[in-house]
Amino acid sequence: MARQRKPLPVDHTNSRHSKKSPSKTQVNGGIFLYWRQGLVVICLVIAGVIGYMGYLETRVNTPFDEQKMVIKSGLDVPDRYWGSYRPGLYFGMKTRDPYSLVTGLMWYFPHQLHPDGGGIRHWCEDGDNLDRYGWIEHDGRTFGVQEIEDGPFKITTSFVKKPGGRRGGDWTARISVTSQGSQMRYELVSFLLYSAIEEKTKGWIKPSRFGNQLLTGVTGETDGLGAFTVKFYNHSGQVEDVSYLSTITEGLHVLKETVITSLRVITDPQKGIQKRIILPGELLPSSGAEGKRAEPNLVVTQVTARVPFELEMAFESGSYFDRPGSLIGEAYSRELSRLQDDFHHKFEEKFRLEAKGYKPDEIAFAKAAFSNLLGGVGYFYGASRVESSYTRGPVPYWKAPLYSAVPSRSFFPRGFLWDEGFHGLLISSWDLDIELDIISHWFDLMNVEGWIPREQILGQEALSKVPEQFVTQRNTNANPPTFFLTLHFILQNFADKLTEKEGHLGTLERLYPRLQAWFDWFNGTQIGDLSGSYRWRGRDALTKRELNPVTLTSGLDDYPRASHPDMNERHVDLRCWITLAASTISEIARILNRNGQKYGNTYDYLADNSLLNELHWSPRTQSYADFGLHTDAVVLKHPPPPKSPPGHQVPQNTDKIRVVLKDPELRFVDSSFGYVSLFPFLLQILDPASPKLNKVLDDLINPELLWTNYGLRSLAKTAPLYMKRNTEHDPPYWRGPIWINLNYMVVRALDHYSKTDSPYREKAKTIYQELKQNLIKNIIKEYRRTGYIWEQYNDKTGQGQRSRPFTGWSSLVVLIMAEIY
Incomplete structure (x- = not known):
């Protein structure tokens, strides 16, 4: 008979397998312990969330954490x-x-x-x-x-x-x-x-x-x-x-x-x-x-x-203390005369207008256009009003100075981000130190996210001239990064001056991390759904008043985009701006001996004409275009009168509202040919040997599209919204009138393609000469007639209109006369 193993005794008080019931006190104590631990965890999570939300809330008005750009002022x-x-x-x-x-x-x-x-x-x-x-x-x-x-x-x-x-x-x-x-x-x-x-x-x-x-x-x-x-x-x-x-x-x-x-x-x-x-x-x-x-x-x-x-x-x-005499009377007259002589000599040295055969009154006009831009440089100090999705409303930016030119002394006497990039082309041609100082002040306004508010309203004087609805700036909203245009211009024309470590080169050293942050901000906030696509934020998809929701962030305000803004939109102009940005940062990295391969690779990717054409070339119209949820069948109509009970009169809202007559569909916004359609050409991304360049050149000189005897109109006469009001009270702005900043970019691109080996260089050269003369002739004619340079020019008569004097980017006519691009 087999011998059985005797079982070991079991200590029920210590075994985890014990079946003995715990006391009531033990149960309550355990529950309390778990409850207390859980409460601590919940409190820590809540505190963490609150802290993180507070951190997100403060990012919009926290300065960029790098060395300041302005080191001397x-x-x-x-x-x-x-x-x-x-x-x-x-x-x-x-x-x-x-x-x-x-x-x-x-x-x-x-x-x-x-x-x-x-x-x-x-x-x-x-x-x-x-x-x-x-x-x-x-x-x-x-x-x-x-x-x-x-x-x-x-x-x-x-x-x-x-x-x-x-x-x-x-x-x-x-x-x-x-x-x-x-x-x-x-x-x-x-x-x-x-x-x-x-x-x-x-x-x-x-x-x-x-x-x-x-x-x-x-x-x-x-x-x-x-x-x-x-x-x-x-x-x-x-x-x-x-x-x-x-x-x-x-x-x-x-x-x-x-x-x-x-x-x-x-x-x-x-x-x-x-x-x-x-x-x-x-x-x-x-x-x-x-x-x-x-x-x-x-x-x-x-x-x-x-x-x-x-x-x-x-x-x-x-x-x-050792003043030789007061600067008055004859002493003042002598010094003023000496400085005027120096000015005229330097003006001719820089712009060569006399050597190019311009008449004395035409040169006097150019000096006035240039001088009013430079005389419109202001110094402002104060705090912007900003807002993000994490703030409970508008909050103040930090107080900061801004040294900047202004678009118009009468109507826009403050700094605008996308205008200033154009101003910098002319200012840097005259005085590189002044322009780099202006750039430095602007980039010191960058926050920790890499965002720069697009409109700067600093101080009592500036604030008193701005309607309330335009004061607050949102950190999701961009503006064309035209400072890359300025920097590209400086690299092309003043590379020999970018050598001194403590001077101009030192400015680029301080600027480089901010350019990187700006570039990353665009690629984080303005990116599109498809790889290589970009979309301006800030459009109102729920508008009931606008014929076409404005895109203020693009700088082109009421220029027609997709009628129904959504995440499927692709904006060709923004894509081209980012392409220019990548190219410029890559070049600056090379000058500074930094690793800019990331930006060079991005440029190569975005400049690839095959991808560009896939995303933005419309086979139907054979032109570059935006893409989005769109219909042209949108009108402004008065709403039907409200029904009222017998004997009662209900006041009627007389404002017209937006009425969609046909459902939108995903498509190219190709019925609106205009400035946006030209951006691959304007920023010289379009391959010089491409037949598409030939098509763009043909479209430029078509009078039913953009060509006039006064410059290129902003929107084709064939476009559904050509010269249409965007609301009952808003006249057309970028829907036909001639703008000088974009015409400068066209002339600049024509000059480039006329000097590049391609089958179309002679055609580009011919158009360049004619467009250049049309612009110069009309702006001078209107200056003589009215005494002013204007914000825009009528595409039917050439007459100046809107703000005056507008010697911001309209003063680029001086560079057109000088053929400096």
Whole structure:
């Protein structure tokens, strides 16, 4: 019989297999323990989510974490410290300090002054209906001359800077007025010259008299300027009245309003004067904060004189101890004449217009177009208002300076991202240091995501000119990265200057990581669904008012795109911009000895004409086009009147609404031939040997499409939305009129293809010559006729229209004349 193994005894108290029931206390304790651990985990998860959401919320207004682009500004760049950096004014001077002393000019003719202050000139306003105004000479550093035609009167403002001392040196402005004919000679004119400081400026100003002068000047002191004086000199003319105002203004944006409310009308029968308009002198509250005496932040001197009249406003730095003499009178005239001679010599050296056979009045036009762009460079300081999907509404960007040209001194006196890339082509041709400084300021506005707000509204003066709905900038929205166009231009034309490690090359070194971040931002936010495709964000797919949802982010606003925005859209212009960006970064990487293979590979991929044609070539129209969910059968109609109960009248909404007459389908948006269709050609991505280039050239000269005797229209006459309103209240913008920036790009591309070995080079050359002459001839004709360069030109008559003066990218006509591309 087999022997059985005796089982070992089992300790039921310790075995995990024990079947003994736990006590109630043990059960409750275990549950509590698990519940507490779970609660801790949940709290940690919630805290992590909240923390991460908070992190995402702050990204939109967190600066890019690299070395700053601007390493020298303010007094570290003394020759650009002072300037005409208030482009929205007819004339004003300020420094490149965040909170600067500002000076400016107002004027009026007493016989034209209205009781509400109408007739006083200060801001550049279309409503002033001046016959002409603008800088005719300006070198961006040392001097400028401006002419203003106000009815029968011609006002000339000029300034000259003089280095000296440790605080930016001296400058003098001369203001004169003459009558165009003898009829208005001896008419009264009132000049109001002022000095003001902002609330946050650390310093003071007060009115002062100097010697035996009757004109009230200013003494003051700020952190940036130290001690200074502003003196006025009656250079020539019969002065009738002198008065001044010393007061407190609420801000730089209401200086004119402060003056208007301060003017006093008095009579003086003893002098035979029935009415005099004067300033009251000191107009201050009896005490300021904490019982202290109130200090003025605005001092205005009013001089009323007979036409013709001339006076000077001289700023003198207290740090300039060994000044040989004041920059006034003959000394001013001599220095101005010397600087003008230098300007004319440099202008011819840079642009060679005289050598090309242009007439003196045509060269004078080119100098005025160029000078008003350079004289429109401003210095701004403040914080943008931005928004992301993670913020609970608009939030402030960080406070920062911006040194930038503006598109239009009257209508757009602030910085625009895609405009500035075009401005840089002309500015860098004149002064590479100024342009690299401008680029540096713009790229210091990049946030940690690699995004740059497309419109910069910095400071009270800029904000006061912008409608509320355009103030907030969204971080999903792009703008054409035209600074790559500027940088490509610089690399092509100034490669020999990009050598000094501490100079221009150092700027590229600091710029490179920001260009990478910008490129990555585009490829992260504007990428399309298909490989190699891109899509502008920011279109409103739910609009009920717009005939075609606008694409403000593309810079081409109401240019027709797919009628129903969705994720299937492909935008050919954006794809071409990214191709240019990849090429430019690759070249900069080579110059800096960096590994730019990623960008070179991206360029090769995007520049592949086979893929380009697959995504954007329409077989039906044999043209490049966008792709998306689209129908041309969209109209604006008044909605049917609402039904109302008997005896009741319901008010009707008279605004037209968008009505879709035919369902959209995925297709090429090829019925709208225009500027967008040209982008593979404009950015020289199109193969020179491709028959498609021949088709593009044929389309250019077709008068039913884009060709006119004044330049290329923006949208073909055959397009369904040609010259159609986008809403009942919005006239066509990019739907037919001629724009100079895109015409410059066409001329540039024609020049390129006319010099490239291909079967179509002669055709490109012929079109180039004719288009170039059409543009130059019409812009000069309209300048002579109207006194202005315009935002756009009518495709039927060639007449200038919309904003004036528009010496932003319309001043590219100078480069067209000079054949600099």
